[in-house]
Amino acid sequence: MFSDSNRVNFPAGGPAVCETDFGGALPCFFKLIGMGENNLEIVGGRIEFNCVDNYRTLSIINETPSAGSVSGAGVYYPGTSVTVSATPSGGxxxxxxYDALGALKSTDNPYTFTMPGEDYTLHTYFGPAKGSAKQIGTYPQTKVTDATIISALNAKAGTLPTAGNAQSWTDYEYYIEGVVTSFMWYKDVDHNSALYRGVYFEEYRPYRTSKPSSVDQTWQDDNGYNPLTTYWFKWEPVNWKIVDVKDEKALVISSMVLDAQPFYRTTAYRPGPPKIYANNYEHSDVRPWLNNIFYSKAFNLAERNTIATTLVDNSLASTGHEATGHGEQAAPYICNDTSDKMFLLSHAEATNVNYPGQDSSYYRKKTATDYAHSQGVFRSTQWGTSPYLMRSPFYWQNSGYCVDTDGMCRVTDADSAYSGIVPAMWVTL
Structure with a gap:
């Protein structure tokens, strides 16, 4: 509305260069009145405008709007004091x-800060803290040592499997010398309202799919597991760590190494066309294992309904190679983004300093479950930790990344069966 209170007077005479901030107002329109000296007629002249937008926009993204509201977003002049606040609607x-990169700026509520010289976005949420634990799903984990329970489970398991007859057991279909071979089986048995998994094998599982079965080509014996013995593991709740929250969902990663699976069955590429390399996550073996076998076994129907389908970023930026200078060498091995329920961490996610526990090699280290040890995952004698796969390719055609036993990101062959599995997923809050 035009009014005297919003009037700005410019000095008479000309030419004149004048500036105004309209008294702090942000007009959509303005009216200019020119008056000649002593009310004489203006017979000529020119007016030029150079409107500079000195105000900046503050945006607030509430990642969990169902759990609370936020206020304070708007347009502010740089250098002015701004206060934002958040109000929970429930418990x-x-x-x-947090800033746009996920770095925590403050836990104050209300939070007062100085508006920067550019547009600025704050993220916030209500719910479980980043870095906190969450339980969802079950999986075989702890080895059974009680002789009475073992005896009862052995009796319920019935006849042991052989290469020629699996009986009522399920073949893992693991590889020996590059060929799927019947030598290792599992069976799930209920006992006293608890579920247990039996593991039995006639030969050692090689630590690479291309290797023969021998005591020198496996880590099972180092972990205390040997052929022709039945081992039992209890199905237990899986512990996950919350590392991010967005859009009413939490990104969680398992707190332990849960299993041991190769990225792909061989290090050889598929000639195509198009040529597909062994470190291609889209066409890997571990991806369908996660989204079919693990997903269907670890979660019941109600739990599966809380797991979001995620467009997984498999771009060159996700591999970390741009930062290390190997982007050109790695480019042939990246794949399309994938739509998945379960996925492995990328190099960028595994080293994201804003994800609790991923900001240093010390905290990236993980121990493996007893069940993963029975599958042949490697275990460090120094730290007791195990390596786990990432989905990002290395800049060699037959290799990918893993988080090693010391928490550092290192190369591993695509057909290695000794690197563990640490699943990740987005779940609704």
């Missing part, structure tokens, strides 16, 4: 203000 606590 979920406020968890702080």
């Amino acid at each position: 979920d606590p406020f968890r702080g203000w």
Whole structure:
């Protein structure tokens, strides 16, 4: 509305260069009145405008709007004091203000800061804290040592499998010398309202799919597991760690190495066309294992309904190679983004400093379950930790990345069966 209170007077005479901030107002329109000296007629002249937008926009993204509301977003002049606030609508606590990269800026509520000289976005959410634990799903984990329970489970398991007759057991279909071979089986048995998995094998599982079975080509014996013995593992709740929250969902990764699977069955490429390399995550063996076998076994129907389908970023940026200078060498091995329920961490995610526990090699280290040890995952004698696969390719055609036993990101062959599995997923809160 035009009014005297919003009037700005410019000095008479000309030419004149004048500036105004309209008294702090942000007009959509303005009216210019020119008056000649002593009310004489203006017979000529020119007016030029150079409108500079000195105001910046503050955006607030509430990742969990069903759990609370936020206020304070708007347009502010750089250098002015801005206050934002968050109000929970239920029992979920406020968890702080984060920048666009996920770095925590403050846990104050209200939070007052100085508006920067550019547009600025704050993220916030209500709910479980990043870095906190969450339980969802079950999986075989702890080895049974009680002789009475073992005896009862052996009796219920019935006749042991052989290469010629699996009986009522399920063949793992693992590889020996590059060929799927019947030598290792499992069976799930209920006992006293608890579920147990039996593992039995006639030959050692090689630590690479291309290797022969021998005591020198496996880690099973180092982990205390040997052929012709039945081992039992209890199905237990899986512990996950929350590392991010967005759009009413939490990104969680398993707290332990849960299994041991090769990235792909061989290091050879598929000639195509198009040529597909062994370190291609889209066409890997571990991806369908995660989204079919693990997903269907570890979660019941209600739990599966809380797991979101995620467009998984498999770009060159996700591999970390741009930062290390190997982007050109790695480019042939990246794949299309994939649509998955379960996935492995990328190099960028595994080293994201804003994900709790991923910001240093010390905290990236993980121990494996007893069940993963029975599958032949490697275990460090120094730290007791195990390596686990990432989905990102290395800049060699037959290799990918893993988080090693010391927490550092290193290369591993695509057909190695000694690197563990640490699943990741987005779940609704």
